Amino acid sequence: MIKLETFLIVSAILFSLGIYIIIARKNVIAILMGVELILNAASLNFVAFNKYSVPTSFSGQMFSVFIIVLAACEAVVAFAIVMSMYKNFKDINADSATTMKE
Amino acid sequence: MKEFIIHYAHIILLFPLLGFIINGLVGKFLQDAFGKSICGIIASLMVCASFALSLGIFCTLSELDPRSRLFTITLFDWINVGNLHTSISFLFDPLTSVMLLIISGVGFLIHIYAIGYMHHDSSTWRFFAFFNLFIFMMLELVIADNVFLMFLGWEGVGLCSYLLIGFWYKDKANVIAGNKAFIVNRIGDLGFIIGVFLLFWAIGSQGIWTLNFAELKEYSYLLENLYLGNINVVTIICLCFFFGACGKSAQIPLYVWLPDAMAGPTPVSALIHAATMVTAGIYMVTRLSFLFILSPVALGVIAITGAVTAVFAATIGFAQNDIKKILAYSTVSQLGYMFLALGVGAFSAGIFHVMTHAFFKALLFMGAGSIILGMHHEQDITKMGGLRKKMRWTYYTFLVATIALLGIFPLSGFFSKDQILWSVFSSPYGSKSLWLLGVFGAGLTSFYMIRLVTLTFFGRHHHTDKAHDTLHEVHESPKVIIIPLVILAMLSVIGGFVGVPHIFGGSNILQVYLSPVIADAELNHYPMITEVGLMLVVFMCVLGFAYGAYYLYSRKPSRRAKLIERFSFPYKVISRKYFVDEIYQHLFVNNIMRTMRFMARFDMVVVDGLVNFAAFLTRIGAYGNSWIDKVFVDGLVNGIATVIGSLGSRLRKIQTGYIQDYVYVLFASIIFILLFRFMIA
Numbered sequence: 209m210i211k212l213e214t215f216l217i218v219s220a221i222l223f224s225l226g227i228y229i230i231i232a233r234k235n236v237i238a239i240l241m242g243v244e245l246i247l248n249a250a251s252l253n254f255v256a257f258n259k260y261s262v263p264t265s266f267s268g269q270m271f272s273v274f275i276i277v278l279a280a281c282e283a284v285v286a287f288a289i290v291m292s293m294y295k296n297f298k299d300i301n302a303d304s305a306t307t308m309k310e
Numbered sequence: 311m312k313e314f315i316i317h318y319a320h321i322i323l324l325f326p327l328l329g330f331i332i333n334g335l336v337g338k339f340l341q342d343a344f345g346k347s348i349c350g351i352i353a354s355l356m357v358c359a360s361f362a363l364s365l366g367i368f369c370t371l372s373e374l375d376p377r378s379r380l381f382t383i384t385l386f387d388w389i390n391v392g393n394l395h396t397s398i399s400f401l402f403d404p405l406t407s408v409m410l411l412i413i414s415g416v417g418f419l420i421h422i423y424a425i426g427y428m429h430h431d432s433s434t435w436r437f438f439a440f441f442n443l444f445i446f447m448m449l450e451l452v453i454a455d456n457v458f459l460m461f462l463g464w465e466g467v468g469l470c471s472y473l474l475i476g477f478w479y480k481d482k483a484n485v486i487a488g489n490k491a492f493i494v495n496r497i498g499d500l501g502f503i504i505g506v507f508l509l510f511w512a513i514g515s516q517g518i519w520t521l522n523f524a525e526l527k528e529y530s531y532l533l534e535n536l537y538l539g540n541i542n543v544v545t546i547i548c549l550c551f552f553f554g555a556c557g558k559s560a561q562i563p564l565y566v567w568l569p570d571a572m573a574g575p576t577p578v579s580a581l582i583h584a585a586t587m588v589t590a591g592i593y594m595v596t597r598l599s600f601l602f603i604l605s606p607v608a609l610g611v612i613a614i615t616g617a618v619t620a621v622f623a624a625t626i627g628f629a630q631n632d633i634k635k636i637l638a639y640s641t642v643s644q645l646g647y648m649f650l651a652l653g654v655g656a657f658s659a660g661i662f663h664v665m666t667h668a669f670f671k672a673l674l675f676m677g678a679g680s681i682i683l684g685m686h687h688e689q690d691i692t693k694m695g696g697l698r699k700k701m702r703w704t705y706y707t708f709l710v711a712t713i714a715l716l717g718i719f720p721l722s723g724f725f726s727k728d729q730i731l732w733s734v735f736s737s738p739y740g741s742k743s744l745w746l747l748g749v750f751g752a753g754l755t756s757f758y759m760i761r762l763v764t765l766t767f768f769g770r771h772h773h774t775d776k777a778h779d780t781l782h783e784v785h786e787s788p789k790v791i792i793i794p795l796v797i798l799a800m801l802s803v804i805g806g807f808v809g810v811p812h813i814f815g816g817s818n819i820l821q822v823y824l825s826p827v828i829a830d831a832e833l834n835h836y837p838m839i840t841e842v843g844l845m846l847v848v849f850m851c852v853l854g855f856a857y858g859a860y861y862l863y864s865r866k867p868s869r870r871a872k873l874i875e876r877f878s879f880p881y882k883v884i885s886r887k888y889f890v891d892e893i894y895q896h897l898f899v900n901n902i903m904r905t906m907r908f909m910a911r912f913d914m915v916v917v918d919g920l921v922n923f924a925a926f927l928t929r930i931g932a933y934g935n936s937w938i939d940k941v942f943v944d945g946l947v948n949g950i951a952t953v954i955g956s957l958g959s960r961l962r963k964i965q966t967g968y969i970q971d972y973v974y975v976l977f978a979s980i981i982f983i984l985l986f987r988f989m990i991a
Contacts, residue, residue, distance in 0.1 A: 231970055
């Protein structure tokens with residue numbers, strides 16, 4: 209049997225990779241991919257904790273399903289934003305969208 | 311009607327005031343729109359209304375019981391300070407009503423005369439505005455029921471006199487004459503107002519704080535035994551009031567303004583400087599007769615001043631050549647007679663002479679004005695002569711007035727002058743020497759008047775130079791001037807019959823009418839033959855001097871030249887008016903001017919220096935202040951602003967606007983907090 213810690217370590221690695229991508233990459237689509245990684249790390253945690261603490265219930269899995277749906281919605285909205293950003297700036301570099309600052 | 315007058319008699323003041331306001335505010339437009347006569351007509355109508363009301367007041371008073379012939383009208387409180395409670399209130403009694411009739415009646419005639427006289431002037435509206443204002447002030451003076459209100463009118467008539475003497479203000483001499491009249495009157499007013507203060511203080515010290523005539527009369531006995539040092543207070547008060555009267559009524563030593571006041575238009579001389587304003591002093595003394603009767607000393611001073619003025623002014627009249635100046639000295643002299651009457655306690659005789667004098671002296675001035683118009687503004691009598699045929703109406707009326715002034719039976723002047731002289735002779739306050747002075751003055755009067763009439767109307771035209779012969783251009787004046795002359799001439803003839811003495815079977819109506827108001831001194835009794843004898847003496851004296859003048863100026867002019875040569879020094883003194891103006895100039899005016907110049911220099915150097923130095927110090931201080939303000943106060947404020955600004959501009963660099971920087975900081979902080987927590991745990 210795989211231990212709970214193994215799941216948590218995998219999930220922590222995923223989360224850290226997501227953070228790193230968000231901080232390091234300039235490309236908006238790459239940043240979105242980092243966000244997806246963080247979401248997946250979270251849903252992995254939900255499923256793992258559900259399995260090891262209350263095996264008879266499925267609430268952890270239900271949360272994961274919600275997170276996946278949420279991620280899909282988010283991707284739709286985010287890509288719409290990316291499209292309009294590209295229209296305005298001819299570019300999908302996060303640093304170039306600075307008009308709000310002024 | 312009677313009820314109306316008793317309650318609303320004070321609207322007598324309203325008419326002339328209304329005339330003043332109309333002429334003063336819109337007179338110029340009226341004059342331009344309706345011609346020059348309109349202003350005069352408005353003014354005359356207003357005075358006519360006042361005259362009608364005066365008649366009404368007179369009739370109303372006559373119907374009342376002789377002992378209660380009096381009513382007062384109180385309008386409102388005027389001054390309420392401390393113990394002084396004065397109100398605007400008016401007193402109507404026989405004395406007032408006689409004065410009202412004289413002022414508004416003679417005033418009305420002179421207003422009509424002035425319409426003709428001022429016809430060629432360009433600003434008749436201004437003239438009639440001042441004229442109506444004068445009538446207003448004069449009426450106010452005589453109906454005032456307390457000393458303060460009387461003083462208001464007293465000052466008001468002085469103001470109008472000043473305005474009208476300087477009416478032709480483009481000629482500097484007229485303005486100077488106006489100033490002289492105003493300033494000399496001011497000196498007299500000082501006496502008047504000190505008298506008011508003393509009177510108020512004296513009667514107040516007896517517990518009665520009042521200036522009301524009726525109350526003063528009631529309580530005047532309280533003052534009788536009041537002394538200031540060794541001098542009776544009443545004497546001081548009376549002398550102060552008399553000094554004021556000297557100024558207004560042109561007595562020695564303050565008479566000098568009246569001859570100069572002839573610079574004004576002739577109607578002004580007739581109304582203000584002969585008939586009405588100059589008698590204000592006599593009215594005032596008569597109104598306060600209850601005080602004067604308490605002080606034999608003051609009465610004596612008044613009698614002597616009056617007698618001396620009567621003779622003194624008459625002698626100056628001898629050698630004057632300006633027709634109006636002669637009449638002015640005559641006025642001074644006649645006012646002296648009035649004061650002589652007051653001084654011997656014959657107050658009603660004084661008022662009687664005020665009345666008759668108003669008739670014939672106004673008439674003389676108006677006649678003189680008519681001559682001046684006819685002679686094309688020539689006033690020198692030596693350049694006249696033979697006017698008798700050219701100006702018939704003026705001649706006859708002037709002659710009537712002259713005879714009235716000389717006091718020849720039965721014209722008005724006879725009765726009033728006779729009553730004065732008889733009172734001087736027989737009153738306990740009078741004396742034989744004063745009587746002699748009075749008779750001598752009457753003789754002198756007849757001399758200068760006959761001289762005037764002879765030189766003006768008789769003989770041939772004196773101007774021999776044919777090129778300047780204006781006689782053939784002399785013309786009689788228009789009807790608007792002649793009619794008032796004729797009316798006044800009739801009044802001069804019959805005016806005396808209100809005061810027929812007892813020995814002619816008369817019953818001195820005026821004296822009886824005035825008796826509730828005026829306390830005349832009781833006359834000593836003499837046999838009837840004495841009175842008739844004295845009358846004859848006066849008459850002979852007058853005739854003698856008259857013949858002398860006629861002889862010297864008409865029959866034998868050569869004698870006159872010799873006589874003048876022989877008495878050249880006295881003649882010169884008289885013709886230079888006793889050098890009184892020069893003496894006053896030297897004694898008072900020059901010293902005052904010197905003091906004034908010194909004060910002016912003191913003001914410029916010391917006072918202005920102090921002020922400028924203070925200003926200089928203030929400016930230095932202000933410069934210091936502004937420096938402190940700029941450097942420290944502004945520095946502090948600007949410093950704070952600069953510090954905050956630079957801080958802000960540095961801090962805003964934290965806000966990069968890059969989302970990844972924020973996320974980086976966010977997670978770095980989380981990690982930091984977690985590490986921190988684990989290390990403590």
